[in-house]
Amino acid sequence: MNKSDFPPDSQATLTIDLKAIVENYQNCNHLAGGVECAAMVKADAYGMGIEQVAPTLFHKAGCKNFFVANLAEAIKLRSFTPDAIIYVLNGIFPNHIDYFIRHNIRPVLNDLDQIRLWAEIPSTARPPCAIHFDTGINRLGLSPKETKLFINDTSMRERLDISLIMSHLACSDDRTNPMNAQQLADFTTITRHFPGTPASLANSGGILLGPDYHFDMVRPGLLLFGGNPSNGVMPENIRAAFQITGKILQIRTLEPGQSVGYGATWTASKTCHIATINIGYADGYLQMFNNCGFAYADKTKLAIVGRVSMDMIAVDVTDIKIKTGGDVELLGAHITLEMASEVSTLSQYEILTGVRERYQRIYN
Amino acid sequence: MNKSDFPPDSQATLTIDLKAIVENYQNCNHLAGGVECAAMVKADAYGMGIEQVAPTLFHKAGCKNFFVANLAEAIKLRSFTPDAIIYVLNGIFPNHIDYFIRHNIRPVLNDLDQIRLWAEIPSTARPPCAIHFDTGINRLGLSPKETKLFINDTSMRERLDISLIMSHLACSDDRTNPMNAQQLADFTTITRHFPGTPASLANSGGILLGPDYHFDMVRPGLLLFGGNPSNGVMPENIRAAFQITGKILQIRTLEPGQSVGYGATWTASKTCHIATINIGYADGYLQMFNNCGFAYADKTKLAIVGRVSMDMIAVDVTDIKIKTGGDVELLGAHITLEMASEVSTLSQYEILTGVRERYQRIYN
Numbered sequence: 254m255n256k257s258d259f260p261p262d263s264q265a266t267l268t269i270d271l272k273a274i275v276e277n278y279q280n281c282n283h284l285a286g287g288v289e290c291a292a293m294v295k296a297d298a299y300g301m302g303i304e305q306v307a308p309t310l311f312h313k314a315g316c317k318n319f320f321v322a323n324l325a326e327a328i329k330l331r332s333f334t335p336d337a338i339i340y341v342l343n344g345i346f347p348n349h350i351d352y353f354i355r356h357n358i359r360p361v362l363n364d365l366d367q368i369r370l371w372a373e374i375p376s377t378a379r380p381p382c383a384i385h386f387d388t389g390i391n392r393l394g395l396s397p398k399e400t401k402l403f404i405n406d407t408s409m410r411e412r413l414d415i416s417l418i419m420s421h422l423a424c425s426d427d428r429t430n431p432m433n434a435q436q437l438a439d440f441t442t443i444t445r446h447f448p449g450t451p452a453s454l455a456n457s458g459g460i461l462l463g464p465d466y467h468f469d470m471v472r473p474g475l476l477l478f479g480g481n482p483s484n485g486v487m488p489e490n491i492r493a494a495f496q497i498t499g500k501i502l503q504i505r506t507l508e509p510g511q512s513v514g515y516g517a518t519w520t521a522s523k524t525c526h527i528a529t530i531n532i533g534y535a536d537g538y539l540q541m542f543n544n545c546g547f548a549y550a551d552k553t554k555l556a557i558v559g560r561v562s563m564d565m566i567a568v569d570v571t572d573i574k575i576k577t578g579g580d581v582e583l584l585g586a587h588i589t590l591e592m593a594s595e596v597s598t599l600s601q602y603e604i605l606t607g608v609r610e611r612y613q614r615i616y617n
Numbered sequence: 618m619n620k621s622d623f624p625p626d627s628q629a630t631l632t633i634d635l636k637a638i639v640e641n642y643q644n645c646n647h648l649a650g651g652v653e654c655a656a657m658v659k660a661d662a663y664g665m666g667i668e669q670v671a672p673t674l675f676h677k678a679g680c681k682n683f684f685v686a687n688l689a690e691a692i693k694l695r696s697f698t699p700d701a702i703i704y705v706l707n708g709i710f711p712n713h714i715d716y717f718i719r720h721n722i723r724p725v726l727n728d729l730d731q732i733r734l735w736a737e738i739p740s741t742a743r744p745p746c747a748i749h750f751d752t753g754i755n756r757l758g759l760s761p762k763e764t765k766l767f768i769n770d771t772s773m774r775e776r777l778d779i780s781l782i783m784s785h786l787a788c789s790d791d792r793t794n795p796m797n798a799q800q801l802a803d804f805t806t807i808t809r810h811f812p813g814t815p816a817s818l819a820n821s822g823g824i825l826l827g828p829d830y831h832f833d834m835v836r837p838g839l840l841l842f843g844g845n846p847s848n849g850v851m852p853e854n855i856r857a858a859f860q861i862t863g864k865i866l867q868i869r870t871l872e873p874g875q876s877v878g879y880g881a882t883w884t885a886s887k888t889c890h891i892a893t894i895n896i897g898y899a900d901g902y903l904q905m906f907n908n909c910g911f912a913y914a915d916k917t918k919l920a921i922v923g924r925v926s927m928d929m930i931a932v933d934v935t936d937i938k939i940k941t942g943g944d945v946e947l948l949g950a951h952i953t954l955e956m957a958s959e960v961s962t963l964s965q966y967e968i969l970t971g972v973r974e975r976y977q978r979i980y981n
């Protein structure tokens with residue numbers, strides 16, 4: 254359908270600031286002391302739209318290396334960024350090899366079976382791959398036992414073009430967790446067996462753990478979009494790259510004793526004005542925000558009242574001047590990911606990747 | 618991109634059983650004693666895909682009336698079901714009228730301003746509309762005061778073609794809540810002022826409250842897809858219309874003391890086999906399932922261990938026979954919406970509408 258078929262204000266709006274994403278990338282690069290800075294763009298670029306985000310990072314920020322979770326995401330990404338280096342974190346299944354080769358996509362190989370599969374490709378030009386060594390998160394990657402076997406299997410290693418060795422931190426959000434230092438030590442030991450091969454350990458949280466964690470490449474995700482991946486202070490200059498704005502469908506005056514929403518979980522204690530906004534849990538604004546979320550309009554922080562419905566929330570607008578059709582910020586510069594995460598107990602990552610298709614998307 | 622560009626097993630799978638949706642519709646019709654049965658298909662048909670679900674209900678189940686939340690959803694739906702009756706629950710803004718007329722879409726008018734706007738349309742054939750009377754949920758609809766004014770405004774009423782009057786129940790999930798009877802009484806009183814105009818009160822939960830609540834039209838949503846909208850027993854013959862299946866990316870053997878996932882929140886107490894599955898919170902499988910969710914494979918209920926990651930979960934497969942590449946059910950016939958809701962504290966509605974774009978979708 255044509256975009257002009259839809260009136261501009263019939264949906265809530267998700268505004269994505271591509272310039273902020275570029276600047277956040279540059280700040281990540283700076284934080285990582287100038288080592289290669291890749292971009293995590295899995296899960297549709299954390300919900301922000303891989304089709305817009307990845308080409309912007311490639312052309313305007315100079316980002317050359319991209320990571321996605323699965324092969325379908327990679328094939329899609331390839332169509333937007335023909336010249337980028339693309340890694341697939343989920344590894345390979347036997348019937349996927351042709352797709353990797355055809356689309357010039359690099360697998361992150363996670364176990365010896367996958368490594369054997371890739372080494373057996375009959376090709377004069379060995380296609381590049383990454384190897385993932387698990388150092389404690391126990392999700393994907395070669396186990397310590399497999400790592401030893403692989404390190405000593407010279408003939409296998411000679412049949413591979415390893416463009417990257419990597420591992421993944423389990424607790425980088427917590428700067429004081431001793432697991433960080435343990436994983437760093439284990440990964441450092443592994444890198445000594447691969448002199449000259451680029452190495453990568455740090456996600457967004459890892460970048461903030463300092464230079465020891467940066468190696469040859471960092472892999473920020475959340476930081477690119479303006480979330481804080483750590484229990485420490487948010488790095489200077491990183492800013493929110495998104496704003497969610499709802500529209501007031503109706504404002505009603507409630508008298509003391511009247512309740513709002515499903516289950517009637519909120520009751521007016523005085524005469525008040527309640528605005529119904531066109532955002533609900535089907536847009537990713539979950540019931541964890543029942544009676545505890547915040548919105549922002551007219552320079553004022555406003556309370557979400559009652560239960561979040563599938564398509565609507567109610568906001569107390571008693572103390573501000575606003576009319577039907579007015580805009581209310583649900584997430585962005587004033588209601589930050591950190592604030593939303595704190596009141597809802599959802600992680601910043603969940604809130605960000607939780608945004609759905611129903612928003613009208615505006616890219617600036 | 619062409620579908621053949623993507624290997625079939627590179628993503629997790631969401632299988633939607635259109636036949637089950639048709640049969641659930643027929644059962645809703647039966648439960649409602651044969652009164653007109655509309656379908657709630659807002660939020661992309663509760664995440665199941667409006668493009669597939671709505672035409673199926675129209676052509677195969679005989680459903681003629683559809684409700685969506687906003688105008689953008691309605692315009693999209695119109696392109697799939699040119700002959701359906703489509704209502705927009707969110708009402709109208711002044712600049713939307715042309716779109717409603719052009720696409721033959723009926724607004725649900727929620728206040729006197731909206732009613733005036735619609736009544737002022739210069740047209741010989743008055744376009745039909747619905748009127749929403751609020752009876753206590755305090756979200757959308759005419760307040761009791763506005764309701765009285767409207768009932769007595771004969772000249773305004775004469776300028777409208779009211780095809781439906783409706784209200785919405787706040788507590789229909791709880792059969793014993795006294796608010797149900799109060800809303801029923803208030804709505805019944807209103808209907809007496811509109812003899813001959815079809816009336817509708819019941820959503821899925823309302824259908825189960827019995828014949829008094831059915832009036833001339835019921836509006837099921839959750840029941841169509843196989844969720845239980847009530848704290849009572851699930852109606853016979855309603856069945857899950859969806860299945861979410863993940864694929865095992867890797868299986869690792871953990872020794873006692875080894876931990877799994879971010880934050881290392883789960884630790885093996887004995888030697889065990891942990892499978893990493895390609896579904897995470899970016900797919901809508903939220904961290905509310907950390908260390909408490911269930912999966913199903915090899916006729917066995919399996920435990921989710923550790924934190925849910927963005928793209929992965931870990932499942933304890935120690936006690937079953939399964940290999941890398943094997944399929945694991947996360948939601949469907951064995952891990953029901955009710956079970957998933959109970960362990961996660963997410964509502965069934967949130968889990969259902971939470972499914973994201975990253976799944977490979979299969980319609981049967």
